[in-house]
Every structure is written in structure tokens, then in C-alpha cells.
Amino acid sequence: MGSNWPVDRLFSSYDLIMGYYRDYIEKLSTSEQKKILNKNATKLYKF
Numbered sequence: 001m002g003s004n005w006p007v008d009r010l011f012s013s014y015d016l017i018m019g020y021y022r023d024y025i026e027k028l029s030t031s032e033q034k035k036i037l038n039k040n041a042t043k044l045y046k047f
Contacts, residue, residue, distance in 0.1 A: 008017055025033050041047070 005014065005017075008014075025036055028036070
């Protein structure tokens with residue numbers, strides 16, 4: 001998932017921001033959540 005980290009650190013903790021992201025995507029399917037959290041970046045950057 002893209003973020004503005006470490007700049008966001010000036011305003012909040014990583015755990016709090018990730019909690020907001022997870023709350024926002026919780027209504028999506030597990031597959032969609034995995035894509036947002038890591039699989040899209042893995043595919044794009046060919047990790």
C-alpha cells in the first residue's frame with residue numbers, strides 16, 4: 001500500500017495510520033485486501 005511515510009510520522013504513529021487503512025479496507029474481500037496491502041506492489045515492482 002502506498003503511503004506518505006516517513007513524513008506522516010510528524011503527525012501520527014505508523015500503527016495508527018495502518019489501523020486507519022485496515023479499517024477503511026475491511027469491507028473488501030480478503031483477496032482485495034491482500035492486493036492493496038502487498039500483492040499489487042509485488043507484481044508491479046516484480047519482487
